[in-house]
Amino acid sequence: MDFSVADILIEALPYIRRFSGMTIVVKYGGHAMVEKQLKEDFARDITLMKYIGINPVIVHGGGPQINKVLDQMGISTRFVRGMRFTDEPTMDVVEMVLGGKVNKGIVAQINRQGGKAVGLSGKDGGLILAKKLHIVHQEGEDEPPEIIDPGLVGQVTHINPDIINTLAHQDFIPVIAPVGVGDSGETYNINADLVASEMAAALSAGRLILLTDVDGVIDSGGELISSIDAETIEKMIKEKTVSGGMIPKIEYSLKALKNGAEKVHIINGTRRHSLLLELFTDRGIGTEVTI
Numbered sequence: 001m002d003f004s005v006a007d008i009l010i011e012a013l014p015y016i017r018r019f020s021g022m023t024i025v026v027k028y029g030g031h032a033m034v035e036k037q038l039k040e041d042f043a044r045d046i047t048l049m050k051y052i053g054i055n056p057v058i059v060h061g062g063g064p065q066i067n068k069v070l071d072q073m074g075i076s077t078r079f080v081r082g083m084r085f086t087d088e089p090t091m092d093v094v095e096m097v098l099g100g101k102v103n104k105g106i107v108a109q110i111n112r113q114g115g116k117a118v119g120l121s122g123k124d125g126g127l128i129l130a131k132k133l134h135i136v137h138q139e140g141e142d143e144p145p146e147i148i149d150p151g152l153v154g155q156v157t158h159i160n161p162d163i164i165n166t167l168a169h170q171d172f173i174p175v176i177a178p179v180g181v182g183d184s185g186e187t188y189n190i191n192a193d194l195v196a197s198e199m200a201a202a203l204s205a206g207r208l209i210l211l212t213d214v215d216g217v218i219d220s221g222g223e224l225i226s227s228i229d230a231e232t233i234e235k236m237i238k239e240k241t242v243s244g245g246m247i248p249k250i251e252y253s254l255k256a257l258k259n260g261a262e263k264v265h266i267i268n269g270t271r272r273h274s275l276l277l278e279l280f281t282d283r284g285i286g287t288e289v290t291i
Contacts, residue, residue, distance in 0.1 A: 012280035019279065020053035022206035023168065025261075027196035028106070029061035030213040032269030039109055045275040046173060047115035055168040058117075058175045059199055061192035062102040069097050080135065086151040086189045094189045095121070098177040106175050117173040122180040123187065125163040128195060130154035130180030130188040154180045154188025156195060159202035197252035201259035208261045209278065210249055211269030216287030217242060217250070227288045230254050253289045264289040 026046070032038045049056045063084075070077050070093055078085045086094060103119040110117035122128025133155045135148040167174050178195040180188045193210060200208035217225045217233070220241050233250055236242045242250060246266075253264040267278045267286030278284045 008281075011282060012276075015280045016052050019049075019206065021055070023055045023057060023203050024049065024207040024209060024279075025057045025059065025196055025200040025203065025205045026275065027059050027061070027193055027208070027210045028269075029063075029192055029211060030269050032211050032274075033060065033062070033102075033106075034064060035270075038270065038272065040113075041272050042269075042275070043106075043109040043113045043115070045273055046110055046117075047113040048276070049279075050115055050171070050173055056173055057164055057168070057199060057203065057205070058106065058173065059178060059192055059196040060098075060102060060106055060175065061178070062098045065102050066094055066097045069093050080148055080150040083133075083135075083150045083153055083191070084189065086153050088152065091152045091187055091189060095177075095179055095187055098179055103175055103177045110173060110175070115173050116171055117175050118167055119175045119177070120163070121177045122190070122195070126160050126181070127163055127176070128156060128178070128180040128190065128198075129158040129160070130182055130190060131157050132182070132188070152186070152188055154182070154190045156180060156190060156198040159198050161202045164199075164203060191248070193249055193252045197256035197261075200256045200261040200264075204260040204262075205256075206262045207279075208253065208256050208264045209275065210253070210264065210266045211274065212249065212266060213268065213270055214246070215268045215285070216266045217246065217289075225287050226284060227290070230257065230289070230291050233289065250289070257289065257291045 032042055046056050067077055075089055099121040107117040107119040120127060133153045135150060164174050178190045178192040180190050182188060196208060215224045217228055219225050237247060249266060256264055265278050265286050265288050267274050271285060274285060278286050
């Protein structure tokens, strides 16, 4: 065997020991869900994780796929402060695409690699309970707050971990579409990053991993920050070093950490085998967020 390959395996050994038996929640989205090679890599990585004793739980997005079907059906798409406005026709498409096509595609991909994946919607077994989200926006201190209605967009009120724990103990890999159910049975579209963070907290996950299309948290000099704590992150947000789409990911990360998750990793899912490189190498490839 080539010594470089042997060195990689030896480097991975202590991490395999450390993570065996651990629940790791993975938010799967971005280009990693679109490009064929990356989809195959992800399925192999998840299957390997399960075979070495890790319990992966996948929460997936599906924005581009939803947009495509909405366009095909002639339903216009608009966003309210970064969130998809979700009326009833849009919600029907969201549920169909996320809970059907996207979810079952991921399940099939993992099963082809030898895993035992099971697709779930947040409506299954009361997995994700939710309520309607109202956005409160205020332009300035002297201006009255504006209440913005994004439609059937929800926020998580409760995660029922029983179904996930039962599946994990039977060696299944749960794959979850971020759709929740309200008190009266209404269906809500929920941000996948938010669902993943709530899932990680409810399961007291050892790790929450957010796959993105960027390397992680970048400092003011344009360099990747390999490890960062909550205090530094909050300072960077105030100084606007962290901005745009990274802010909600960071906020959800901190929420998960404060409510039961051990660590959060934000990594670039466009790199092949990014999950394995982050978990099983000394340097990793992304940003590790801790309390």
